[in-house]
Structures are given as structure tokens and as C-alpha cells.
Amino acid sequence: MEAEITSEQIAAAGSGLMPCQVGVWCDNCGVTAEHDYLVREDSTPTERFEAARRHLRANEGWSCGPDGDFCPTCQGKVTVDDMIRECHGRFGETEHAPGLISAKRAALRLKLIADEVAELAVAVEVGDLVAIADALGDIEYALRGTAFAYGIPLDEVTDEIHKSNMTKDFTNAADEDAKLVKGPGYEPPHLAPILDAALRRFEDGDGLDEQ
Numbered sequence: 001m002e003a004e005i006t007s008e009q010i011a012a013a014g015s016g017l018m019p020c021q022v023g024v025w026c027d028n029c030g031v032t033a034e035h036d037y038l039v040r041e042d043s044t045p046t047e048r049f050e051a052a053r054r055h056l057r058a059n060e061g062w063s064c065g066p067d068g069d070f071c072p073t074c075q076g077k078v079t080v081d082d083m084i085r086e087c088h089g090r091f092g093e094t095e096h097a098p099g100l101i102s103a104k105r106a107a108l109r110l111k112l113i114a115d116e117v118a119e120l121a122v123a124v125e126v127g128d129l130v131a132i133a134d135a136l137g138d139i140e141y142a143l144r145g146t147a148f149a150y151g152i153p154l155d156e157v158t159d160e161i162h163k164s165n166m167t168k169d170f171t172n173a174a175d176e177d178a179k180l181v182k183g184p185g186y187e188p189p190h191l192a193p194i195l196d197a198a199l200r201r202f203e204d205g206d207g208l209d210e211q
């Protein structure tokens with residue numbers, strides 16, 4: 001059985017073939033590739049699904065194998081945010097819309113980050129590289145968990161801040177103590193639109209569960 005997304009073939013009536021919509025879901029990030037495939041009329045759902053997987057593998061950069069189906073964007077790579085989702089999921093907490101959190105929870109999140117930063121300071125002080133790595137990893141985890149609590153899409157925020165940083169003045173950047181300065185071409189990061197967009201995505205049902 002062949003699976004192709006060619007409308008001419010779909011139009012070829014009487015061939016014993018028919019167009020059929022098949023969706024393949026990325027087992028890592030949940031993205032779905034849905035296309036019309038030309039399938040044999042007597043094909044089983046499994047055969048149709050396999051045809052779709054073959055097509056995605058051959059033409060769209062998907063990795064479809066015994067371990068699952070993975071889209072070309074995430075390629076099955078687990079990000080820190082995936083880990084955070086998994087970790088918070090253990091407590092039954094799902095993603096939520098961007099918004100402020102309770103004072104109690106905010107204080108806890110702050111303390112988590114501050115504790116890890118204090119551990120980093122100790123590790124730097126004693127010159128223990130393993131402990132420095134440990135503390136940095138813990139800071140990242142605490143930081144991402146805090147962004148999760150606030151419903152802040154941190155990757156998008158970081159992208160925007162990077163763009164802004166690249167508009168700073170790099171003239172003295174080689175100097176170790178030099179902080180990049182906001183020269184005449186400086187463009188500040190525009191974060192409010194990112195949060196607005198995240199909120200809209202959430203309201204449109206991309207978010208998993210309202211809390």
C-alpha cells in the first residue's frame with residue numbers, strides 16, 4: 001500500500017484507493033501531523049497508520065520506530081521543561097495560564113532559588129567543580145519550576161532577551177568585568193506580548209487544564 005498526499009491520485013476514482021485522513025502524534029511533545037493519505041479501501045486502521053508513519057519518516061523528517069513517533073522539531077529530546085512538567089505532574093499539577101501565584105507559593109519558590117544560589121556560592125568558595133555543576137543544575141530546576149508555577153513560557157522569554165542582548169554595545173565585551181552597555185541601538189525585550197500570546201494559547205485550549 002502506498003501513501004502519498006497527491007491530489008491527482010486522490011482524484012483518480014475507481015482505483016480501489018480512497019483518501020483518508022490519518023494523524024500521527026509525537027510521543028514526546030504531542031504535536032500531531034495530520035494529512036490526507038491515499039489508502040486501499042480495504043486497508044485496516046493499522047495499515048493506514050503505518051503508511052502515514054512511513055510517509056512522515058521518508059518526507060517530513062519524523063523519526064518513527066519501535067520506541068515511538070517523534071516530530072522533527074523536538075526529535076524526542078526531553079527538555080528541562082518536559083522534566084518540570086513530569087515532576088509537577090507527580091503532584092497532580094498541570095500547566096496553567098500565565099498569572100500571579102499565592103504569596104505563600106511565591107515565597108516558597110523564591111526560597112528554593114535562593115537556597116540553590118547559596119549552595120552555588122559555597123561551591124564556588126571551596127572551588128568544587130562537581131558541586132558547582134550540581135548547584136547550577138539545581139538552580140535551573142528551581143528556576144524552571146518557578147516559571148512553570150507562573151505559567152511563563154521561559155524559552156520564549158529567553159529568546160526575546162537574547163535578541164535584546166544582541167543589540168547591546170559589545171565594544172568592551174572582551175574585558176572580563178565589562179557588563180554589556182545599552183548603546184544607541186539598544187532594543188529592550190518585549191515580554192508582555194509573549195505572556196499575552198501564552199495566555200491566548202491557553203484560553204484557546206492549548207493549555208492542558210485550567211487551575
Ligand SMILES: [Zn+2]
Pocket residue numbers: 026027028029030031070071072073074075076
Ligand atoms: Zn515532538
